[in-house]
Amino acid sequence: MNPELSVVTTVYRSEAYLPKFMEQTEKALARAGYERYELVFVLDGISDGSKGFLLEKQKFMPQLKIVELSRNFGHHPAMSAGLNFATGDLVFLIDCDLEVSPLALVEFTELHRRSGADVVYGVQEVRKGAFVERTMGGLFWRVFNYLSDTKVPLNTVTERLMTRNYVEALMTMGDKNVFLAGMMHWIGYKQLPCTVQKGQRKEKSTYTFKKRVNLLVDAITSFSERPLRLLFYLGILVLVATSLIASAFIVRKLVYPETVLLGFTSVIVVMLFGTGMIVSAIGLVGIYLSKVFNQVKSRPLFSVRKVY
Numbered sequence: 001m002n003p004e005l006s007v008v009t010t011v012y013r014s015e016a017y018l019p020k021f022m023e024q025t026e027k028a029l030a031r032a033g034y035e036r037y038e039l040v041f042v043l044d045g046i047s048d049g050s051k052g053f054l055l056e057k058q059k060f061m062p063q064l065k066i067v068e069l070s071r072n073f074g075h076h077p078a079m080s081a082g083l084n085f086a087t088g089d090l091v092f093l094i095d096c097d098l099e100v101s102p103l104a105l106v107e108f109t110e111l112h113r114r115s116g117a118d119v120v121y122g123v124q125e126v127r128k129g130a131f132v133e134r135t136m137g138g139l140f141w142r143v144f145n146y147l148s149d150t151k152v153p154l155n156t157v158t159e160r161l162m163t164r165n166y167v168e169a170l171m172t173m174g175d176k177n178v179f180l181a182g183m184m185h186w187i188g189y190k191q192l193p194c195t196v197q198k199g200q201r202k203e204k205s206t207y208t209f210k211k212r213v214n215l216l217v218d219a220i221t222s223f224s225e226r227p228l229r230l231l232f233y234l235g236i237l238v239l240v241a242t243s244l245i246a247s248a249f250i251v252r253k254l255v256y257p258e259t260v261l262l263g264f265t266s267v268i269v270v271m272l273f274g275t276g277m278i279v280s281a282i283g284l285v286g287i288y289l290s291k292v293f294n295q296v297k298s299r300p301l302f303s304v305r306k307v308y
Helices: 018-032 050-058 075-085 104-115 131-147 164-171 180-186 209-223 226-255 264-296
Strands: 005-011 037-043 064-069 090-093 119-123 156-163 191-195 304-307
Touching: 005 018, 005 075, 018 037, 018 050, 018 104, 037 050, 037 075, 050 064, 064 075, 075 090, 075 164, 090 104, 090 164, 104 119, 104 156, 104 191, 156 164, 226 264
Parallel strands: 005 037, 005 090, 037 064, 119 191
Antiparallel strands: 064 304, 090 156, 119 156
């Protein structure tokens, strides 16, 4: 018999948070009324004592499942691994850094039971952090939503409660450039937001500015061809502009031949026209190349070293 609920979280440099996370999770499970459950911890590269702590905890908690990846694959592939190994009728996805308390499960469960929604996802009313962090976070989602046909609610967080049918549908998507927030809204189903309070973690986040930029690039290129189309249209615009400029140089050469250096007009015309054609061609080829590229990628998202 499958458990009623699978709690899925990823672990990377998280040793300091795990004791309190486990304590709050057990309280949340009791308050929400879950008797059959499993806790799925995905070790996304071992860099501290997290594995030892979990293995020790597992001796007294048979519901604990530990999935050890062969190396650090990143947050989103690790979450995908956890969803693949979860067997519960419901799956609660949460980060273990305590920015969102596991006690939020109680409110998520109540909303799910009242509404029958396939997904209850967390959103912040106000983004956490200082001005720069709030601004960059808001800008991330606005840029993504502008360039993508899939719209993701602003201030969405990782935490969400999902039905088994929804998780199985999500796992069939087969995306290689994984951006779960986009995938989770692209797939559809009945989804409802639940407001959560997100605090500031005690230690410095492992999500550096570089990682956030890379995530934005992956997110946009996974869910939109618009940048390639914009590049193509930019090429057309450059081509038109260069044609007008070239025409002006030719007219000037014919009307005032003495003001233009010999050979200057032809060189400028060829350079400007060639630039426009090259940019247009790159954009057009890029549109087709992106479609082929997305089809031929077949590497797995993660590699599992061992399951405890």
